[in-house]
Amino acid sequence: METAPPLPTRLRYGSDLVLHLVGREFRLRYRRALFGWLWAIGSPLARLLVFAFVFTKVLPLGIPNYPVFLFTGLIAWSWFQGGVASATSSAVDGRDLVFRPGLPRAAIPIVSVLTDGLDYLAALPVLALFLIIGDGISFTVLALPVVMLLQLLLMLGLGFALCAANVYLRDVRLVVDIVMLLGFYVTPIFYRPESVPEKYRLVLQLNPMARLIAAYRDILVAGRLPAAAPFLGLAAVCIATCVAGYLIYRRASPNFVDEL
Amino acid sequence: MSEIEVHQVGKRYRLSSTGMPRTLQTLPERTSRIEQWALRDVDLSVARGETVGLIGRNGSGKSTLLRVLAGITRPTCGRVVVRGRVHGLLSLGEGLHPLLSGEENAFTTAILAGLTRREARRRLPDIAAFAELEEHMDQPLRTFSAGMRLRLAFSAAIHANPEILLIDEILSVGDLRFQEKCFVYLQQLQSSGVTIVLASHELAQILRLSQRAVWMADGQVRHIGEAAEVVERYEQAMNEGVPAREPWPEGGSRHGTGEVEVVKVRILDGDGMETNVIGGTGPMTVEIDFMAHQAVPDAIFGVSAHALSDGVRAFDLNTRADGHVVGSLEGPGTIRLHLDRMNLEGGSYRLDVGIYEAKWAFPYDYLWQAFPLEVQPRERPGRQGPPHRWALE
Numbered sequence: 249m250e251t252a253p254p255l256p257t258r259l260r261y262g263s264d265l266v267l268h269l270v271g272r273e274f275r276l277r278y279r280r281a282l283f284g285w286l287w288a289i290g291s292p293l294a295r296l297l298v299f300a301f302v303f304t305k306v307l308p309l310g311i312p313n314y315p316v317f318l319f320t321g322l323i324a325w326s327w328f329q330g331g332v333a334s335a336t337s338s339a340v341d342g343r344d345l346v347f348r349p350g351l352p353r354a355a356i357p358i359v360s361v362l363t364d365g366l367d368y369l370a371a372l373p374v375l376a377l378f379l380i381i382g383d384g385i386s387f388t389v390l391a392l393p394v395v396m397l398l399q400l401l402l403m404l405g406l407g408f409a410l411c412a413a414n415v416y417l418r419d420v421r422l423v424v425d426i427v428m429l430l431g432f433y434v435t436p437i438f439y440r441p442e443s444v445p446e447k448y449r450l451v452l453q454l455n456p457m458a459r460l461i462a463a464y465r466d467i468l469v470a471g472r473l474p475a476a477a478p479f480l481g482l483a484a485v486c487i488a489t490c491v492a493g494y495l496i497y498r499r500a501s502p503n504f505v506d507e508l
Numbered sequence: 509m510s511e512i513e514v515h516q517v518g519k520r521y522r523l524s525s526t527g528m529p530r531t532l533q534t535l536p537e538r539t540s541r542i543e544q545w546a547l548r549d550v551d552l553s554v555a556r557g558e559t560v561g562l563i564g565r566n567g568s569g570k571s572t573l574l575r576v577l578a579g580i581t582r583p584t585c586g587r588v589v590v591r592g593r594v595h596g597l598l599s600l601g602e603g604l605h606p607l608l609s610g611e612e613n614a615f616t617t618a619i620l621a622g623l624t625r626r627e628a629r630r631r632l633p634d635i636a637a638f639a640e641l642e643e644h645m646d647q648p649l650r651t652f653s654a655g656m657r658l659r660l661a662f663s664a665a666i667h668a669n670p671e672i673l674l675i676d677e678i679l680s681v682g683d684l685r686f687q688e689k690c691f692v693y694l695q696q697l698q699s700s701g702v703t704i705v706l707a708s709h710e711l712a713q714i715l716r717l718s719q720r721a722v723w724m725a726d727g728q729v730r731h732i733g734e735a736a737e738v739v740e741r742y743e744q745a746m747n748e749g750v751p752a753r754e755p756w757p758e759g760g761s762r763h764g765t766g767e768v769e770v771v772k773v774r775i776l777d778g779d780g781m782e783t784n785v786i787g788g789t790g791p792m793t794v795e796i797d798f799m800a801h802q803a804v805p806d807a808i809f810g811v812s813a814h815a816l817s818d819g820v821r822a823f824d825l826n827t828r829a830d831g832h833v834v835g836s837l838e839g840p841g842t843i844r845l846h847l848d849r850m851n852l853e854g855g856s857y858r859l860d861v862g863i864y865e866a867k868w869a870f871p872y873d874y875l876w877q878a879f880p881l882e883v884q885p886r887e888r889p890g891r892q893g894p895p896h897r898w899a900l901e
Binding site: 272276 | 593595598
């Protein structure tokens, strides 16, 4: 039982630690690449091109302003997929961090989730460009940080829990990869939720990412605020996931060293 | 008030038989896993500003105890109280990244060691200066030699204002001069009230830094007490497991596995004449003829002396502690230890001569108190006879 320093000290150190590690990870990812962090938007742009071609020319879905519609979903999903997957393996990959005395272990998956968040932020100017070229930017864009915060909480919750599980059972990371692959098609990213037949709608109702992407589209594409009641429900789910994930992680993390 | 209190601590590891990371395939075998107590019934309290050394064979629980003190793993039972900012030099150089510059890596290490970004930035010049890498800090770490990396990691880790410092076998950083510098720095930390717990195989390091020592064996505390006493008992016990050999004609006892043997030991005076009567101020040379019956890649030679009257150790020298690499031995050979000057009290002494395996694992041949040495009284009596002169102004 170590006598802990006061909370403000710990929080200041914790945030410093997280910010530094996030910056370091991000720089390392694009280190020595000629175009540097510009590659952060390379992957969603490439996907955008392919999907936009397929679903406007080959199998037209008839969605107006399709590139913006698609890009909104794509970048949110990329963050989700990348962040949760790297958070899942963060403790196993970051063995040296786990073995560091005095290091707040909660920082480990948080850094993963935030680092992928930087890719999301890097793609935002591109999205803004699309919006300006298209219908213009609505004032509802001001709600973007709120929706992003909810996605962050959801990802942290999942990241904490899956990270702890992966330390004990390395299959978890592999399962996460498959679930993410399927999730891309099950979540209305390149199609409209309304296109899903009525009897399968329940799956969308239960998928918080489907709801988050709908909220992103409300504020960015449609220029309206999401309906209050379902949005509050979504917020509650995200917060609850984060708290539950953290509690699982807090319980499991003191034993990480014995398992790594 | 003691800063570290360990009360009846035990740590049990469950080892999976294969040692592989678990997957679903191995889950059904869960029941067949082996349990092992890495620590058992350990009691220890360390006062503020005290330095305690941990000694014991590999796998005796030293590292596990340090991990428990560091709070990176939870004891299975018992109570651990640690009051203060714990810093651990448990593994050096992890977390360094070859593509980032020396400065970025030092910065990261300092933050991981517990500094905020602002504190870390302020300490960067000190870190670079201590590591003697000022001119290299902007270069990528991949251009650093292994020694430079360790110096950087060590320097960044110790500049993080620790209150309690845990050290595991890492004082063999860099060359001898840098090691000496680390020692001096640790001694400064000691005098500024930092509590240190260090584990080491180098008993000389333990003796130099610690007031008390803990001898760990099979996860339990075998003996705890004043460092010199614990180290001596430990050394004796290390020799016990080794086959005893026919004693030297002059007496004493002899242990060792015999791959390398002491053939003859001569004590020479300043004129190179063989004798066993030496002036209290020296010089003296100990010449050891040995025979390596089979080739060994490296070895350690040691010579120590005890006063016959009270058993107090006069000196204890070995090639490893002096940074002298013996290298591979095969067939006959001779090694000489030159003592240019001594300050020994007159009286009867006994010399111990040993040839050890390169990791101190066991002695090839160890002759305890086998060689008598008479030291002539100096003109002035007294325990010490320091070189001296007077100056009047």
